Amino acid sequence: MVSSKDVAKRAGVSQSTVSRVLNDSPSVSKDNIEKVTKAMKDLNYRPNSIARSLVSKQTKTLALISGPLHNPFFVETTTSIVNYANEKGYKMNVFFENMGDNMSVYESVLSMQLDGLILSSIFMDDPIYEELQSLNIPFVMFNRKHNKGGNFVEIDNEKAGKTAADHLIDLGHEKIGYIGGPLYTSTFYGRYIGFCKEVEKRTVLDQALIHETDTSEDAVREAVLKMMGRKHKPTAIFAATDAIAIFAIDTLKELGYGIPEDVSICGMDNVRMARHHSFELTTIGHKTDKNLGRLGIEHLIELIEDSNDPKEQVRTTMDPILYKRKTTCKL
Amino acid sequence: MVSSKDVAKRAGVSQSTVSRVLNDSPSVSKDNIEKVTKAMKDLNYRPNSIARSLVSKQTKTLALISGPLHNPFFVETTTSIVNYANEKGYKMNVFFENMGDNMSVYESVLSMQLDGLILSSIFMDDPIYEELQSLNIPFVMFNRKHNKGGNFVEIDNEKAGKTAADHLIDLGHEKIGYIGGPLYTSTFYGRYIGFCKEVEKRTVLDQALIHETDTSEDAVREAVLKMMGRKHKPTAIFAATDAIAIFAIDTLKELGYGIPEDVSICGMDNVRMARHHSFELTTIGHKTDKNLGRLGIEHLIELIEDSNDPKEQVRTTMDPILYKRKTTCKL
DNA sequence: CGGATTTTTGAATACGTATTCACAAGTAAA
């Protein structure tokens, strides 16, 4: 490994001068700049970023803890987050939530030297929150949030649940199913509550049509099978994510149901894939064309770079909006 | 920031002893282990990984330069790679190839302190290869490879092209289209050559049916439109990746063609999504159930951890195998 | 108990860079 000392020796200057050239300090003579630059090239010198970080206290490294990529929502957010961070000169360490045990991921993240952290994978009352606080680096949650607040970017999930219910009820549906994920995440909790409240208010809520799954394909399929196996089948289903909607549609088609003639489906997230003409999924999203991940990473980097200001919280709750497409219709 | 010195002071020992406890050195008394451990907890001490790396010369960090996630192939490989690396205790810095200009990505990677690198995004004669060599860290290419060799994991692309051609010709097709990506990547080059050679040998190769695209949805759509606009339309198409196949099927259906009755489609990669019953794509893959990314990262970590051995090259070229499903049929 | 041996410890140093500080050389003003 060739160090700045080696460069210094070759250029006939001190290591300090090499360092100055590296950080283009104004106070170094033309002459020496040239000598040092040449020596660097000759030796194929690359500054050691570790040593730099040690003194500068900046790693230019962020971490992302994301939901799994088999959910297209996270495909989009991960792409946006990684690309934006790279554009801004940050490296991005990526981790994927693994069902159940995220401790090893958190352990890893906590032991790293990071400039910031962005994550979707946190439960509403996750004790990890305190630990993240203690890191004293900015972190933002996207999609999900924590009970204690912090920085987050989300959709108003409860309102979204209501919107879905209203849409389906407006179409004349009275037996409406719900398939969501774990209620200890803020997203599913909000969507669930919003949906149930509205259904209860305007028609009747049939608990047998409410299914909390782990969002896996198998679990969704099972939920659909159970639902459609009842005597009072639902005529519409609110799937709490587009990923769930896609799995559900799949199972329904397999069972011979037509979408939307026999069963209307409303998803949520407005994933690009669902916009596609082979799906044309009716879904709930927000207005901005930037996804939640992108918004989150923008905020994070802002927090990092304007850290001199009184760091105020970033709390964005976007208004949900219905994208009416072709998987829902009048009863 | 609380350092090992602070811990030392609090525990009433030297910094050396703290360091020893940290790396559970055998030569430290029970008594001191306890004192130090307690002090660590009291101060909520976390060792600085940067400082550690500076002396140990190990960062436990790898980089992945991947193709874009809108290609499901890379969704699978990225997931496998990141998860496997994390399991093995490595952090993974992720970058996505951006069309055209990868220099900023490479610049970033070259300046990092890495234990290893895995990448799919390299051209056959990419000059970056030499630079990567000069880093003196192990790196492996997956899916694509470089003319100069190095470590790689791939499918025998030429044989795969031949397999596709044979399959379609065996079914009675004589007008067979091809849609692939840039020929300066080893994957597309091999698939193209293998396909063309075989078609030329067994029937007639119509250059008008050969399309080199940038693999984007728009480009694929355009290729399909051109192809199907000719008087001698193809009755079958070999799409050089499943992603391309999916785009092509989409466009064809939109044009009113039935798959496979009107047009047979054979993809390549055997992506999980294409296996799904809503696609049932006939495709070409390999036998192992581990994807190329997973195989690549396993090799990489092996190279890193067994670096004492004479580091021999890892060159894996897997035999292609046809997965015959429901998008191809007899003419 | 005394010497030999082993275990445990801390001081010093290295890792590669950035930065402070003092000093040398050069320039401008007087």
Added chain:
DNA sequence: TTTACTTGTGAATACGTATTCAAAAATCCG
């Protein structure tokens, strides 16, 4: 020419940890 000021430079030090080396403490053995 002297003084004051600017510019350019290198020596020294800091960052937080691991490791070497020598010394201190503890243990063993006869």
